[in-house]
Amino acid sequence: MLNKLLGIVPDASEHGYLVDHMLEFCHWFMLLLFVGWIAYFLYAIVRFHRSRNPRASYHGVTGHLSTHLEFTVVIVEAVLLLGFGLPLWGKRVTEESFPDKAEALRIHAVGEQFGWNFHYPGADGVFGRQSVFLVSGNNPLGIDWSDPAAADDIVSKNEMHLVNYRPTVVEITSKDVIHSFALHNMRITQDAMPGSRVPMWFRPKRNGTYEIVCAQLCGAGHFAMKASMVVEEVKDFDSWYKDAMALLHPAK
Ligand SMILES: [Cu+2]
Structure with a gap:
């Protein structure tokens, strides 16, 4: 659905749907990150406004939520790259994946x-x-x-x-x-x-x-x-x- 919205051309190859699935997932994931970051940005502007915080805090964040969130993003990205991206690419470029010379x-x-x-x-x-x-x-x-x-x-x-x-x-x-x-x-x-x-x-x-x-x-x-x-x-x-x-x- 996001792929279509962004103007992807029709798929005409056998393996194309795999690429499309991955693109679709990446777009949703990026949209989620985008919305999340913008929401956090707006929250930070209000929450940390000068009028509410006349004195700087020298301790900063003490919880671990931000670390967990960052790690989740890194893990999802690693799964995308290692679990989906590389195998898909491998099927296109490794010698064993190529079709028979006589048939192709x-x-x-x-x-x-x-x-x-x-x-x-x-x-x-x-x-x-x-x-x-x-x-x-x-x-x-x-x-x-x-x-x-x-x-x-x-x-x-x-x-x-x-x-x-x-x-x-x-x-x-x-x-x-x-x-x-x-x-x-x-x-x-x-x-x-x-x-x-x-x-x-x-x-x-x-x-x-x-x-x-x-x-x-x-x-x-x-x-x-x-x-x-x-x-x-x-x-x-x-x-x-x-x-x-x-x-x-x-x-x-
Ligand atoms: Cu050229």
Whole structure:
């Protein structure tokens, strides 16, 4: 309920509800702390007003209520972090949690000022060779199209297509500065860093078109660094892929 009030976008991933539950709980907890602190603040203003206390007390608080309260907050926060936050994160990043390579749809996402490139390996599951010397205006990822592994590859600009319910592994990097690949609807985000390719995975559960944004201030065009993510059925995905192939490999 608080999540909705604060404008969270619809959840479209299998694990998303776990993130939402935790967010919801955090928001309620923060609201409770906020109200508590404000109430205490107002109480202190009245209770310790100069007119009521002409002389300072050199002993201060003698009870232990404040210590107990502080400890309760610390314990709740520790439970949130160690009991919920870390295990959730672990399920996204540990090697054992990743889906089977053959089963998953694998994509390379490459950020640049200011857009996202998506490289798909095609039916062979092998990404074509890349070389920095081949990078050009119409080959933003420098793919060596003469490499046999690249024969069924495609590169899509600012449009990532996914198959509904197929586990998806996106490996993220950047060509220039640090960007951040944020899929709010999938409840997952990963920084895009030049020089390293970091994998993340999720399973989409709802067809639709969603927004991909850059979550790291990366330059003057950062605000416009958006792409779209289309979750669709296999047949729609295949026909999109075929069209993209026809554009990139006109001979075939
Ligand atoms: Cu960016």
